[in-house]
Amino acid sequence: MINYRVMEIQDYEDVITLWRATEHMSLRDADSRANISAYLDRNPGLSFVALFNEQVVGALLVGTDGRRGYIQHLAVSADLRGKGIGKRLVGMCVDALAEIGIMKTHLFVLNDNHAAQNFYAKLDWYPRNEVTMMTFNHSDNLNV
Numbered sequence: 001m002i003n004y005r006v007m008e009i010q011d012y013e014d015v016i017t018l019w020r021a022t023e024h025m026s027l028r029d030a031d032s033r034a035n036i037s038a039y040l041d042r043n044p045g046l047s048f049v050a051l052f053n054e055q056v057v058g059a060l061l062v063g064t065d066g067r068r069g070y071i072q073h074l075a076v077s078a079d080l081r082g083k084g085i086g087k088r089l090v091g092m093c094v095d096a097l098a099e100i101g102i103m104k105t106h107l108f109v110l111n112d113n114h115a116a117q118n119f120y121a122k123l124d125w126y127p128r129n130e131v132t133m134m135t136f137n138h139s140d141n142l143n144v
C-alpha cells in the first residue's frame with residue numbers, strides 16, 4: 001500500500017536520491033538541503049511524498065507566489081510507475097493549493113519529455129505554446 005503525506009525536510013536525503021535517479025530532472029545548486037528547507041517553510045503543506053514500506057517512492061515540490069501555484073520535480077520510482085502515484089501526488093497538491101485560494105498552477109516540462117507531457121495531458125493540464133520561458137542569471141554560474 002502506498003501512503004501519502006506532506007514532505008518534511010527530514011525527507012530530503014530520500015527525496016534528492018529519488019530525484020537524482022530520475023530522468024528529466026534538472027537539479028541545480030538551488031536544490032540544496034538549505035534551499036529546500038527554506039522553500040518548504042515558505043510553502044507549508046503544499047509538497048508531498050509517496051511512501052512504500054516507509055521508503056520515498058514519489059515526490060513533488062510545490063509552491064506559490066500567492067497568486068499562482070508552481071509544481072517542480074515530480075518523480076515516481078521507475079519500478080512503481082503506472083499505479084496512479086503521480087496522479088495522486090498532483091491531485092493532492094492542486095487540492096492543497098485550492099484550499100488556500102490558488103486556482104491555477106503552472107509547471108515547466110522539458111520539450112523532449114513527451115512522457116510527462118502526455119501524463120499531464122491525461123490529467124487535463126494543457127500546454128502554453130504562446131509562452132517562451134526566459135531567465136536572468138545574476139551569476140556566472142550556470143548551475144545556480
Ligand SMILES: CC(C)(COP(=O)(O)OP(=O)(O)OC[C@H]1O[C@@H](n2cnc3c(N)ncnc32)[C@H](O)[C@@H]1OP(=O)(O)O)[C@@H](O)C(=O)NCCC(=O)NCCS
Nearest residue numbers: 024074075076081082083084085086087115116118119122
Ligand atoms: C511522469 C510520472 C511522474 C508519472 O507518474 P506515474 O505514477 O507513473 O503516473 P500515474 O500512474 O499516476 O498515471 C496517471 C495517468 O497518466 C497516464 N500516464 C502516465 N504516464 C504516461 C505516459 N508516459 N504517457 C501517457 N499517459 C501516461 C496513466 O496511464 C494514467 O492514466 P489513467 O488515470 O487513465 O489510468 C513518472 O513517469 C515519472 O516520474 N517520470 C519521470 C520524471 C518526470 O518526467 N517528471 C515530470 C517532470 S515535469
